[in-house]
Amino acid sequence: MALLSIENVSVSYGKAEAVRNVSLEVDRGQIVTVIGPNGAGKTSLLTSAIGMIPASGRVVFDGVDITSLPTEDRIEMGFCLVPERRELFSEMSVYDNLLLGAYSRRDGSAAIRASMEEVYSRFPRLRERHTQKAGTLSGGERQMLALGRALMAKPKLLMLDEPSLGLAPLITREIFRIIASLHETGVSILLVEQNARAALETASFGYVMETGEIVHSGSSATLIDDPRLIATYLGGGAH
Amino acid sequence: MNAQIAAILTLDGIASGAIYVLIAIGFVLIFAVTRIIFVPFGDITAFTALTLASLENKHLPGTVGMVAVLAAMATLMEIFSLWRKGTLGRVPRALLFYLILPLIPAGVVWLTAGTLLPTALRILLTVAVILPIPPLLNRIVYQPIADATVLLLLIVSVALHFAMSGLGLLFFGPEGVRTQGFVDYTAIIAGTPVSGQAILILGSAIFFSFLLYLFFSFTLTGKALHATALNRTGARLMGIRPQQACTIAFLLGALLAAISGILIAPVNTIFYDSGFLIGLKSFVGAIIGGMVSFPVTAIGSMLVGILESFAAFLSSPFKDVIVFSILIPVLLWRSYTLVHAEDEDEE
Numbered sequence: 001m002a003l004l005s006i007e008n009v010s011v012s013y014g015k016a017e018a019v020r021n022v023s024l025e026v027d028r029g030q031i032v033t034v035i036g037p038n039g040a041g042k043t044s045l046l047t048s049a050i051g052m053i054p055a056s057g058r059v060v061f062d063g064v065d066i067t068s069l070p071t072e073d074r075i076e077m078g079f080c081l082v083p084e085r086r087e088l089f090s091e092m093s094v095y096d097n098l099l100l101g102a103y104s105r106r107d108g109s110a111a112i113r114a115s116m117e118e119v120y121s122r123f124p125r126l127r128e129r130h131t132q133k134a135g136t137l138s139g140g141e142r143q144m145l146a147l148g149r150a151l152m153a154k155p156k157l158l159m160l161d162e163p164s165l166g167l168a169p170l171i172t173r174e175i176f177r178i179i180a181s182l183h184e185t186g187v188s189i190l191l192v193e194q195n196a197r198a199a200l201e202t203a204s205f206g207y208v209m210e211t212g213e214i215v216h217s218g219s220s221a222t223l224i225d226d227p228r229l230i231a232t233y234l235g236g237g238a239h
Numbered sequence: 240m241n242a243q244i245a246a247i248l249t250l251d252g253i254a255s256g257a258i259y260v261l262i263a264i265g266f267v268l269i270f271a272v273t274r275i276i277f278v279p280f281g282d283i284t285a286f287t288a289l290t291l292a293s294l295e296n297k298h299l300p301g302t303v304g305m306v307a308v309l310a311a312m313a314t315l316m317e318i319f320s321l322w323r324k325g326t327l328g329r330v331p332r333a334l335l336f337y338l339i340l341p342l343i344p345a346g347v348v349w350l351t352a353g354t355l356l357p358t359a360l361r362i363l364l365t366v367a368v369i370l371p372i373p374p375l376l377n378r379i380v381y382q383p384i385a386d387a388t389v390l391l392l393l394i395v396s397v398a399l400h401f402a403m404s405g406l407g408l409l410f411f412g413p414e415g416v417r418t419q420g421f422v423d424y425t426a427i428i429a430g431t432p433v434s435g436q437a438i439l440i441l442g443s444a445i446f447f448s449f450l451l452y453l454f455f456s457f458t459l460t461g462k463a464l465h466a467t468a469l470n471r472t473g474a475r476l477m478g479i480r481p482q483q484a485c486t487i488a489f490l491l492g493a494l495l496a497a498i499s500g501i502l503i504a505p506v507n508t509i510f511y512d513s514g515f516l517i518g519l520k521s522f523v524g525a526i527i528g529g530m531v532s533f534p535v536t537a538i539g540s541m542l543v544g545i546l547e548s549f550a551a552f553l554s555s556p557f558k559d560v561i562v563f564s565i566l567i568p569v570l571l572w573r574s575y576t577l578v579h580a581e582d583e584d585e586e
Binding site for chain 2: 070071080104153
């Protein structure tokens with residue numbers, strides 16, 4: 001059974017329909033990506049999945065129908081979102097940001113300290129800057145902090161919204177390397193990206209979204225060779 | 240004016256400034272977490288002083304009935320919303336927090352009304368009766384409109400203040416009261432007599448400000464509250480429930496209001512509607528701190544207290560005019576120097 005299944009979800013802002021009848025699945029341990037142009041409704045899809053905006057349809061996570069649960073309950077179940085804007089606590093230290101990442105956990109301070117150690121060894125830069133305010137970090141470091149903070153919740157599924165947005169190419173590559181390595185820890189990932197090539201190279205399965213609807217889906221290997229996608233999204237191959 | 244008078248006025252100003260500090264910090268705390276400018280804050284302070292005076296005169300204070308009614312309303316609203324969400328399993332928890340806990344101190348006061356309890360116990364009971372009022376008001380009045388604009392929340396706050404002062408008149412009557420002093424001691428500092436009550440006020444303000452500082456710096460709940468104030472969306476994504484954060488903010492605000500009410504009771508004559516002016520002056524302090532900074536708020540409130548004390552000496556009828564006039568330069572300075580919060584997040 002899939003870890004996350006989104007069934008016939010639609011999101012509207014007034015009369016404008018941002019997401020129309022979208023269904024997708026993420027299996028345990030899988031990295032799945034949703035690619036598509038700006039305004040395709042990718043962010044609305046993720047935001048509705050976590051319960052921050054109202055939507056019609058059904059969302060099932062880990063065998064439980066979570067459609068009517070508030071966001072905070074979904075997070076306690078191990079379902080996390082790293083939003084496009086990162087939403088860090090800019091006036092607080094890196095350490096405090098990470099600590100709050102574990103707010104929904106109930107497994108004691110020793111386990112939380114161990115997770116903190118794990119995050120620091122995965123992102124040594126964060127350890128160096130642990131007393132620094134989050135607002136003073138560079139763009140790449142902020143993304144690392146946003147990822148690290150989400151990992152502190154010990155999620156089963158991590159949804160990442162445009163993790164490469166606004167980052168230099170070299171840092172983008174580093175972030176994708178980290179995302180691929182997260183996969184080894186057993187966490188499933190739903191990755192939303194405009195950087196289609198990098199996303200398909202990282203994921204095993206992909207969906208293509210256009211104007212609120214899923215227009216293609218398939219394994220990353222087939223999508224990456226699909227001539228229609230190459231023409232529209234993948235271009236000459238540069239990141 | 241000679242140095243002696245200036246010293247007396249300054250000390251007097253520091254004592255009233257210390258009370259404004261406690262209330263202003265409460266304003267900032269509640270606003271930062273909930274975006275509500277809690278106008279009835281001063282009324283809560285006045286209700287505390289009036290409740291304490293009632294207990295001293297062996298009367299049953301009207302606040303007891305108020306807590307009972309508010310608790311019943313909040314419980315019904317909570318159960319109704321749990322029923323609508325289909326989570327009736329949480330009813331026992333709602334009963335405990337919205338009904339049983341608020342009713343315990345109210346019940347004790349109701350049972351012991353008519354007997355004069357020791358001062359310390361009277362103070363403790365007064366604080367315990369007042370504490371649940373702001374969180375219950377939050378559940379009844381603000382929670383149903385939690386996503387409204389700051390302006391709408393402010394208008395509701397003003398309406399709530401008028402309701403509260405009407406209730407104050409009903410509960411406590413039009414006469415002003417002043418309780419007995421808690422300390423009967425006068426120190427001589429540099430040739431100037433300083434009342435023990437003033438020292439107690441200043442000490443309490445410093446103590447409780449420090450306690451809040453520890454709470455926000457070293458506890459996870461304090462950090463979660465701070466996080467909610469900085470970034471609501473981010474906090475929700477960490478699993479921090481905004482309503483829980485609001486309740487805690489109101490509870491802390493209530494504690495500050497109650498303490499300031501206890502401290503002011505023996506030094507000022509308090510009427511049912513005295514709270515508004517006390518609140519408004521503290522609000523000037525909070526504005527000086529930009530409704531965000533606790534240290535600047537504290538300094539600003541001290542400034543208001545000292546200014547008020549000198550203004551009262553120089554020109555008593557104009558003292559409030561002078562105090563509120565400093566808002567104009569402060570607002571001008573703020574509007575030139577403040578970086579708008581929404582610009583900071585852009586990357």
